Amino acid sequence: MNETKTIKIDHLTRVEGHGNIDITIKDGQVQNCQWHVVEAPRFFEAMVRGRKWYETAHITSRICGICSIGHTLTSLKATEKAMGVVVSEQTRNMRKLLLHAENIQSHILHVGYLVLPDLLGAPSVIALSGSHRNEVMVVVRIHQLSNEMSDLIGGRTTHPQRPVVGGFAKWPTPVELKNLRKKLADGLADLDALVELVRANADRLPDFHRETEFIALSHPDEYAFYDGDIASTDGGKWPVEDYTRVSNEYMVPQSTAKFSKHNRDAYMVGALARLNNNYEQLSPKAKSVAGAFNLKPITCNPFMNSIAQIVEIAHNLEDSIGLIDKILFDGFIEEQARVTPKAGKAAASIEVPRGILFHEYEYDEAGVCTFANCVIPTNQNHGNIQKDFEGLVPQIKDWAREEIELTMEMLVRAYDPCISCSTHCIFI
Amino acid sequence: MTNAIAETSPYVPQWAEISRIEQLTNTEKLFELSLLNGRPLGHRPGQFIELSIMGIGEAPISVSSAPSERNTFELAIRKVGNVTSAVQNFKTGQRVGIRGPYGTSFPVEECRGKNILFVAGGIGLVPARSFIHYVLNHRNDYKDIIILFGARNPGERLFLKELEQWANRDDIRYLESVDRPDPNWTGNVGVITTLFPKFQVNPAETYCVVVGPPVMYRFVILEARAKGIPDNRIFVSLERRMKCGLGKCGHCQINDVYVCQDGPVFRYSDITDLKEAL
Amino acid sequence: MNLRIMDKGELKKFVQNLLAHYRVEGVVKNNGAYLYDTIDSPEQLCMDFDCTRYPPKKYFLPPRETLFHFSTSPELEVSPVFESPPQVIFGIHPYDLKAIAILDKVFSKDPPDPHYLKRREASFLIGVDPKRISPHSFWADMGAASVNEGFDLMFTDLEDSYAVEIGSASGETLISTYARTQPATGDEKSKRVTLRTNLYSKSLINGLDFPSYEIPKLLEHSKESPIWRENANKCLSCGACNFVCPTCYCFDVQDEMDLDLKQGTRYRKWDGCLLKDFAKVGSGENFRESRTARYRHRFYRKGLYQLDTLQDFACVGCGRCASACLADIADPVRVFKKLKQEYREGGK
Amino acid sequence: MMSKPRVAFFDFTGCEGCQLQVVNLEADLLGILDHIDIVSFREAMKEHSDNYDIAFVEGSITRRSDESRLKAIRKNTSTLIALGSCAAIGGINCLKNFFELDYVRETVYGEKATSYETYAARPLKAVVPVDYEIPGCPISRNEFIYVLKSLLLGKKPEIPNYPVCVECKLAGNVCAFERGMPCLGPITRAGCGAACIREGGACWGCRGLVDEPNTDSQREILAKYGLDLTDIFRKFRLYNGYSEVAK
Numbered sequence A: 001m002n003e004t005k006t007i008k009i010d011h012l013t014r015v016e017g018h019g020n021i022d023i024t025i026k027d028g029q030v031q032n033c034q035w036h037v038v039e040a041p042r043f044f045e046a047m048v049r050g051r052k053w054y055e056t057a058h059i060t061s062r063i064c065g066i067c068s069i070g071h072t073l074t075s076l077k078a079t080e081k082a083m084g085v086v087v088s089e090q091t092r093n094m095r096k097l098l099l100h101a102e103n104i105q106s107h108i109l110h111v112g113y114l115v116l117p118d119l120l121g122a123p124s125v126i127a128l129s130g131s132h133r134n135e136v137m138v139v140v141r142i143h144q145l146s147n148e149m150s151d152l153i154g155g156r157t158t159h160p161q162r163p164v165v166g167g168f169a170k171w172p173t174p175v176e177l178k179n180l181r182k183k184l185a186d187g188l189a190d191l192d193a194l195v196e197l198v199r200a201n202a203d204r205l206p207d208f209h210r211e212t213e214f215i216a217l218s219h220p221d222e223y224a225f226y227d228g229d230i231a232s233t234d235g236g237k238w239p240v241e242d243y244t245r246v247s248n249e250y251m252v253p254q255s256t257a258k259f260s261k262h263n264r265d266a267y268m269v270g271a272l273a274r275l276n277n278n279y280e281q282l283s284p285k286a287k288s289v290a291g292a293f294n295l296k297p298i299t300c301n302p303f304m305n306s307i308a309q310i311v312e313i314a315h316n317l318e319d320s321i322g323l324i325d326k327i328l329f330d331g332f333i334e335e336q337a338r339v340t341p342k343a344g345k346a347a348a349s350i351e352v353p354r355g356i357l358f359h360e361y362e363y364d365e366a367g368v369c370t371f372a373n374c375v376i377p378t379n380q381n382h383g384n385i386q387k388d389f390e391g392l393v394p395q396i397k398d399w400a401r402e403e404i405e406l407t408m409e410m411l412v413r414a415y416d417p418c419i420s421c422s423t424h425c426i427f428i
Numbered sequence B: 001m002t003n004a005i006a007e008t009s010p011y012v013p014q015w016a017e018i019s020r021i022e023q024l025t026n027t028e029k030l031f032e033l034s035l036l037n038g039r040p041l042g043h044r045p046g047q048f049i050e051l052s053i054m055g056i057g058e059a060p061i062s063v064s065s066a067p068s069e070r071n072t073f074e075l076a077i078r079k080v081g082n083v084t085s086a087v088q089n090f091k092t093g094q095r096v097g098i099r100g101p102y103g104t105s106f107p108v109e110e111c112r113g114k115n116i117l118f119v120a121g122g123i124g125l126v127p128a129r130s131f132i133h134y135v136l137n138h139r140n141d142y143k144d145i146i147i148l149f150g151a152r153n154p155g156e157r158l159f160l161k162e163l164e165q166w167a168n169r170d171d172i173r174y175l176e177s178v179d180r181p182d183p184n185w186t187g188n189v190g191v192i193t194t195l196f197p198k199f200q201v202n203p204a205e206t207y208c209v210v211v212g213p214p215v216m217y218r219f220v221i222l223e224a225r226a227k228g229i230p231d232n233r234i235f236v237s238l239e240r241r242m243k244c245g246l247g248k249c250g251h252c253q254i255n256d257v258y259v260c261q262d263g264p265v266f267r268y269s270d271i272t273d274l275k276e277a278l
Numbered sequence C: 001m002n003l004r005i006m007d008k009g010e011l012k013k014f015v016q017n018l019l020a021h022y023r024v025e026g027v028v029k030n031n032g033a034y035l036y037d038t039i040d041s042p043e044q045l046c047m048d049f050d051c052t053r054y055p056p057k058k059y060f061l062p063p064r065e066t067l068f069h070f071s072t073s074p075e076l077e078v079s080p081v082f083e084s085p086p087q088v089i090f091g092i093h094p095y096d097l098k099a100i101a102i103l104d105k106v107f108s109k110d111p112p113d114p115h116y117l118k119r120r121e122a123s124f125l126i127g128v129d130p131k132r133i134s135p136h137s138f139w140a141d142m143g144a145a146s147v148n149e150g151f152d153l154m155f156t157d158l159e160d161s162y163a164v165e166i167g168s169a170s171g172e173t174l175i176s177t178y179a180r181t182q183p184a185t186g187d188e189k190s191k192r193v194t195l196r197t198n199l200y201s202k203s204l205i206n207g208l209d210f211p212s213y214e215i216p217k218l219l220e221h222s223k224e225s226p227i228w229r230e231n232a233n234k235c236l237s238c239g240a241c242n243f244v245c246p247t248c249y250c251f252d253v254q255d256e257m258d259l260d261l262k263q264g265t266r267y268r269k270w271d272g273c274l275l276k277d278f279a280k281v282g283s284g285e286n287f288r289e290s291r292t293a294r295y296r297h298r299f300y301r302k303g304l305y306q307l308d309t310l311q312d313f314a315c316v317g318c319g320r321c322a323s324a325c326l327a328d329i330a331d332p333v334r335v336f337k338k339l340k341q342e343y344r345e346g347g348k
Numbered sequence D: 001m002m003s004k005p006r007v008a009f010f011d012f013t014g015c016e017g018c019q020l021q022v023v024n025l026e027a028d029l030l031g032i033l034d035h036i037d038i039v040s041f042r043e044a045m046k047e048h049s050d051n052y053d054i055a056f057v058e059g060s061i062t063r064r065s066d067e068s069r070l071k072a073i074r075k076n077t078s079t080l081i082a083l084g085s086c087a088a089i090g091g092i093n094c095l096k097n098f099f100e101l102d103y104v105r106e107t108v109y110g111e112k113a114t115s116y117e118t119y120a121a122r123p124l125k126a127v128v129p130v131d132y133e134i135p136g137c138p139i140s141r142n143e144f145i146y147v148l149k150s151l152l153l154g155k156k157p158e159i160p161n162y163p164v165c166v167e168c169k170l171a172g173n174v175c176a177f178e179r180g181m182p183c184l185g186p187i188t189r190a191g192c193g194a195a196c197i198r199e200g201g202a203c204w205g206c207r208g209l210v211d212e213p214n215t216d217s218q219r220e221i222l223a224k225y226g227l228d229l230t231d232i233f234r235k236f237r238l239y240n241g242y243s244e245v246a247k
């Protein structure tokens, strides 16, 4: 084997944001194997300084269009905590519902639009829409449902306006919630079709295992999205306040983004990390989907992250139905959000589609932001992607160049990296 | 609310087919059309129609041909925006929508037996042409006819063949001028008012018809007055934004008049106190 | 005059019965403001309000209304759209009834506009006399404190009952089919008159300090008044004063193609003469280029230009424009009083 | 009419929310695909071509090295459309322009700061001529379809030149000021359907300013509703940091 294989992908496609893959294999030896993040830095933490308490969530929502709901809610939670604002049960439930909407939206986009073409051997979902119209329509319907759901609860599919510090600026009506409930039930049927389709092609997912630490929020009462403590599959629980000790950000030369490490030299966050930590709390439907793919904790194949996302979609749909029932049963009222700003500092965390997200803010007495820090899931994954590169490339170094290239692209895509967010993080 | 309400909408056009297209200049084309119902349009000189292209919109366009027994009529259209550009791509045999004719017309009857001084600037020749043709078709009904035409440059002169015919006729006087000549231009140079010293009129017997761009009116009217033509024998045709042509949408309103119904042709003495008119 | 009396408790039943047969639109309270909206229970209906933020004109001239559908392929075809949902509009103050009568004039004038007229024909108008007066209202000045026609039914709150005037045959049918009423006594009739008179005088408090018939003359005199420019300097060209006005009806017409690029609709949409490009034409010329010209135009339209067409002012004195204007310059009372003052001073 | 135009999507510094709106068109997107060929859309597809007629470009220009890529796009396309506020007006990225750049860099990246290239954020039109703009943070899906349909029909897409108040009134909203929320609607370009007011908030100004905004009057109104000068500038700068009002 005395040939040189160079794999250089600038601006990897079908991912959010810009990332490059750079691999050189010479005479059967891996010489270089790197994952670069090349997004232009945006400096959000600086940009919110000097801003009012009711503006921070609006601004940090713009960190990322795909996880804008998660950023908004995490930001609101941190601001509320800093100011000692306690939100109602109804607000919490409604926000959980909104978070489910985003999770479905993001996961189905990833699985259906970005990963499915790989599984079916097509270059894009646009090509698929010609060859597999019905399958694509299933994906479109679930995506549409999630969008309608974010429109209804958040006011918009992206950069929601309704959630505000202290609650919601506008509520859906009970009639609207009931209609949504009906559609969610239909969504579960569509999901079965998607599960079938993916299962029939799941053998295309590479069988690659690497011992990994998985970090996610965990909550005693539920499969954690909106609340919980930080948990690790290596064992241990930490309050959210201690997030910097978990995330340990550091800079690497090849990236505008920061990398993270905890117990080992990297860790993974996201759907698979949540499933590995909180499998028992998945909804019955979600568990049965997991069963269909034989997905159990602790699964160390990063390619299975996409499958974990499908499992979570089932959970999101089913749990949303439960939440709507609860909201309506508890007696829905149109609460007004009332907040008196005061000085304080706090961190909050939420599980967003790509994993655990932290926002921390400090405000002065006038409610002006004086400090901010956001630690984004994709950032926390970059180190792990790099480690997977180092683990996987030697195993497949003898394959044809195109095969290696495709597999490495699929690996990065499996993480569903949201690189646009990942470049706005700080730690001083 | 007692009268029966019509089942048809005054916003719905009828169809007309394009039977002939002539490129007038780089930006203007002449379209000959006939209504699908086979009837003549039934317009009077100076009136306009609403030209409709489905999906693009509507635009008010003057009927440029003289009323006639034939069922065809002509529109000359300058490309400025959506509708007027889209129509330029149409071919003969294609159909467009027509509403109207709408609006007031030139004083065909009142001028009978009198002299007429036509003053047309640029595309203003289009509506004036309808009246000019009418007068030329009934030449014996009118006395002295003077036509003044001004264009910004020679390339913007419309209806070249007709202009030449007019220039060669000895029963009318035709004078023209361009603001900016090109090297081949041998005629008069200057704004249209520079033509006024070149002729005499008998003010007691003369009507003046002025159509042109907004800036032109004030100066031409001063000249006409200077020749002694009274305000009540000066007629102008005004352009305004229009959305309905039915006197409702409000866009064409000048003080208390709606250009689409009370105009576009106005007797100057009726609008001297309309501050925004000219 | 046919005046009936309805017990207070009966109102609920009346509305309930109407709801069983019609779409009922009425005044509801929302975000601290009174708005016209669809009602689905009698409890939502508000009978005591000072002034709604928006007039009921949207029921006859919707903010956006389809005029026709068209198709360009395979055949060029057009089919007009007339929507005229039977509807009961419950709770219209006299000045708004007067404004509707003004719109009726505009849209039935030749050539009549069936899109408007059909909606109008399918609507029952139920008026109510105000009990409160918004701080900007001056309807008494504009001859709109009460109306004798232009409604099917007209309610007046007599404290322990409602007086209901029957204004049309369909009003008669509505009330006799869906409610129990008894004829008004002489006392009740005179109580109603007293209430209305009181209201009339109260409305004058915020109004003009001269009779409204002087407005046209004042305007004719005031083309060059400095007030136009001074106020227009603050104008946001937002058109709020146009859109909230019950007698403003200007519109724009646009085409919208469907995604197949073969079919589509032509629709009209509210437009306002205060908006910057309202009088702009394709060649780029704008016939009311300056804020001052646009600002002034509205007042002239209200007080002078429309007189011939409407035989009346195009303003009923609701004061909505004054409340809606953030720059606080749209109030006709303030402007007209100022003109009057200038006129007096100039006259000396 | 014409043969299927070739359409490409590109992005610079932004959150990709606007491209996401295009993906979110769902079934409509499939309808659109009957009329256009998408030849490049990194977020959604692997295929790429440099041969296109219409380029939708998202994001602001925030570093010198972006410029050449944008210029190349401009060269390749006959129609260049700024997609979203970052591209059209600079948008939220311009917030950083009000800090000393070194301060910004150090706040975020500490002593590593110098390895990150950045300069004052700017809209596309500051670098190349732009044919049309679809402002909004994020863009409105309806407006995107409207612009695309207009281009397909050979019509000039008209982005409203009146303020958000117009759409607010057409929607029958209760004014945000009346609800105690200072609003930028009176000077902000409409086209969103007064989205934020409808959802219980006030206008943040994300679509940029109308032509000839009456900013003096707007400033007075904000002051009347209790905002001091710092607050007012905070509002003006949130999305319009690149425009005159921010200065």
Ligand SMILES: Cc1cc2nc3c(=O)[nH]c(=O)nc-3n(C[C@H](O)[C@H](O)[C@H](O)COP(=O)(O)OP(=O)(O)OC[C@H]3O[C@@H](n4cnc5c(N)ncnc54)[C@H](O)[C@@H]3O)c2cc1C
Pocket: B048, B057, B058, B059, B060, B061, B062, B063, B076, B077, B078, B079, B080, B081, B082, B083, B084, B085, B123, B126, B127, B238, B239, B240, B241, B242, B243, B264, C280, C281, C282, C283
């Ligand atoms: C009474 C009258 C007669 C006219 N006669 C002719 C003629 O014979 N030949 C000719 O070439 N042009 C004529 N015009 C001008 C012509 O109507 C405009 O050029 C045309 O409306 C531009 O429409 P558009 O869709 O191409 O442009 P756009 O700019 O795309 O138009 C947008 C909209 O604005 C309105 N609008 C724009 N400009 C005008 C305008 N000048 N007048 C009225 N509405 C406008 C239209 O309703 C249109 O729907 C006449 C105008 C009037 C009022």
Ligand code: SF4
Pocket: C234, C235, C236, C237, C238, C239, C240, C241, C242, C274, C295, C324, C325, C326, C327, C328, C329, C330
């Ligand atoms: S409401 Fe006031 S600011 Fe707005 S256009 Fe009217 S006068 Fe001008």
Ligand code: SF4
Pocket: C241, C244, C245, C246, C247, C248, C302, C314, C315, C316, C317, C318, C319, C320, C321, C322, C332
């Ligand atoms: S002009 Fe003002 S006061 Fe008069 S009717 Fe219109 S909104 Fe009411």
Ligand code: SF4
Pocket: C326, D164, D165, D166, D168, D169, D173, D174, D175, D176, D177, D183, D184, D185, D186, D194, D197, D202, D203
């Ligand atoms: S809420 Fe804002 S946009 Fe709406 S009318 Fe009031 S100021 Fe204008």
